[in-house]
Amino acid sequence: xxxxxxxxxxxxxxxxxxxxxxxxxxxxxxxxxxxxxxxxxxxxxxxxxxxxxxxxxxxxxxxxxxxxxxxxxxxxxxxxxxxxxxxxxx
Numbered sequence: 001x002x003x004x005x006x007x008x009x010x011x012x013x014x015x016x017x018x019x020x021x022x023x024x025x026x027x028x029x030x031x032x033x034x035x036x037x038x039x040x041x042x043x044x045x046x047x048x049x050x051x052x053x054x055x056x057x058x059x060x061x062x063x064x065x066x067x068x069x070x071x072x073x074x075x076x077x078x079x080x081x082x083x084x085x086x087x088x089x090x
Contacts, residue, residue, distance in 0.1 A: 015065050022068040025078030029067075033060055 019026055048056070071078055
């Protein structure tokens with residue numbers, strides 16, 4: 001049953017697999033958005049409640065999953081992964 005389970009839920013897990021193959025780009029985007037983007041869009045003063053901040057971060061994660069799905073569907077890997085692959089070739 002454990003061996004058949006991934007085949008049965010493969011489509012449901014595809015968004016997570018897309019983020020997994022987009023992981024370096026996802027980490028870089030997340031760092032930029034949380035550090036620089038947060039201050040640019042929200043401000044440096046903590047005017048949001050913790051629940052609002054969690055909502056914004058969950059929204060960022062949902063947007064990241066959608067972007068990862070589109071990019072992996074079109075190009076099979078993210079731009080940072082492709083750049084790293086290009087730089088590591090002999």
